Amino acid sequence: MEEKGGKQSVGLVKPETVTFDSVELECGRKLSPVDVCYETYGRLNSDKDNAVLVAHALSGDAHAAGLHSDDDKKPGWWDIFIGPGKGIDTDKYFVICSNIIGGCKGSSGPGSINKKDNKPYGTAFPPITVRDMVTVQKRLIDHLGIKSILAVIGGSLGGMQVLQWAVDYPAAVKSAIVIASTAKLSAQGIAFNAVGREAITSDPNWFKGDYYDKGKKPEKGLAIARMIGHITYLSEDVIEQKFGRKTKSDKDTDSGDFPARVDFTQDEYEIESYLSYQGDSFVKRFDANSYLYISKAMDAFDLYQDYGSLEKAFKNVKSGFLVVSYTSDWLFPAWQSKEIVKALKANNIPVTYYNIKSESGHDSFLVEKEISELEGVVSPFLDNIRGG
């Protein structure tokens, strides 16, 4: 499984599931039982002090690296970054990634069975927050017998979880790596999320969330939500360079031979086909209700308001920080990262900040052509924390 540059894949991996009797959520309700699906790569050392916890973004899952089978077509979502010799080097670190609560990839979420009536929860699933995601991850870490995590790392919604970890469990987090994230989503971010939710709940196949036994799902609505998301994850430049105004075929528009009806469902430009493909493939692997719950959690995340100010939020933080933003990310713009850095510094918390020049927008931390830049800052930061 040798890859270019001597970097290797973690190879075959197997997701595991741990079930907790119950977890108390921020809303005051108890969720019971709570499944947590997770994967690990590398080995936990005898001191149990080399664990790196990876927090995933909206559409991610526990499968961050490696393959589930030999004929698996796609490796884990951060396989370019996690493995022997890679940004998070599994020869050095014990890497853990778990599916967030509210998700649809093995951890308890709206598609899980509600004990009360033996049916999927749907919208009877309690509202969840970023803090709830972190609460459950802490239970997992405890279950694995780890007292102190070397680093919690994540991008986007993953970065929100990292911030919450550092705030809620200062003694358990040696370092925190926040990538392309924010301490509160912008109003523009909320707006895009809101339209995505509107598309899902407007889909007649949503059935107020109870579609699981209907033989149909709100696929159109979820696809539209994903398409909107995808536009916001890309920079204007990368859309222009990658697709521009290229059309799908070199059809002769001068022939005058138009069909009797205009087919508005047909994609004309490459960017349209790309978005349609992204939308269609997403609905095959993701649950619409999970999208609703998780996007709501993103909207609600606000360390400024929760603590009166961001500076106050970080008052008890003990972790060292690495904060990374991307110049082409307009959804989670650099100024939001800079506010995090400023508030950390005001608390005398050691923080390293990079605003990485990139072309790929918010998705930069997931894109192969940009990953060496991230590796270049994360890898030495981890080495330093490990040595220190």
Add this chain to the structure above:
Amino acid sequence: MEEKGGKQSVGLVKPETVTFDSVELECGRKLSPVDVCYETYGRLNSDKDNAVLVAHALSGDAHAAGLHSDDDKKPGWWDIFIGPGKGIDTDKYFVICSNIIGGCKGSSGPGSINKKDNKPYGTAFPPITVRDMVTVQKRLIDHLGIKSILAVIGGSLGGMQVLQWAVDYPAAVKSAIVIASTAKLSAQGIAFNAVGREAITSDPNWFKGDYYDKGKKPEKGLAIARMIGHITYLSEDVIEQKFGRKTKSDKDTDSGDFPARVDFTQDEYEIESYLSYQGDSFVKRFDANSYLYISKAMDAFDLYQDYGSLEKAFKNVKSGFLVVSYTSDWLFPAWQSKEIVKALKANNIPVTYYNIKSESGHDSFLVEKEISELEGVVSPFLDNIRGG
């Protein structure tokens, strides 16, 4: 009808309609008959050389200024800019604004009756282009007995029409005022339009465009398209300032008294309510098929490709130009206007360019707080053209 600063309203106005036997469209098909709904403000002078043609944007119509009745709640869409003493001073100029072909406010469009079967066209309406819009406007100008227009002015899609006017009818256009526009839509712009169309055509009430006799319309889909559009018309700053993370009510989220089900259809943040309101009010006044046709025309507009280059497109242009962009407009960014200016200059065409500092994004040319800036550049430009 005195308004602040001595500026006045044009008062009561009445839309008129002219019907042409047929118009040959760019696709090669003939449309027959063709209704054109238009309004005029001010008086055409005896030399018939004081006409200003206003081209409207995607959601606009012929009703640019004044009121339709004494109890009209809303004046025309550009009432802040057209009237005695205003940016386009109706004491000096004879202002004409017509609904574009493909529209739904009095001019022929997909909701019009198809002579062939006495039913609304739906998607049997031929595909239309920006050039078709301009062709029909030229017929209207001819009908009004005007040989030379003092100025054609428009923002966004209106600006595209202005560019096409200057290219197609160099002898008839003394000056051209292009605001917040482009000679070709960006791939990002196409992407947002495409998702809006997807929302409409995915709505089960669209019925492949034949919803007119169904007693229901693709309202949800059109509302979503409009919501997406609205986010892109606003700047990140203006959304942040106007709405930020303000919630609709000061509900006590610490009460733990959550309902048994999460209601994802309820708006929580003010930005969500604002977008919902914009979406809902739009579907009352706009036809979903028109949205499809017009957004497609915007996507297809490309003077670069039509003529080999923008410089070549402007080869025969005779009009003097005023080009205006807005610093906060990310949908039609300033660099696109700068390319227009550069290509005009390469043809030795006189051009004045302003990149106006603004906060209101693409919508800046429609917003009261920004309008004095536009007035400050358009009014002297028109005076100069009129005197020259």
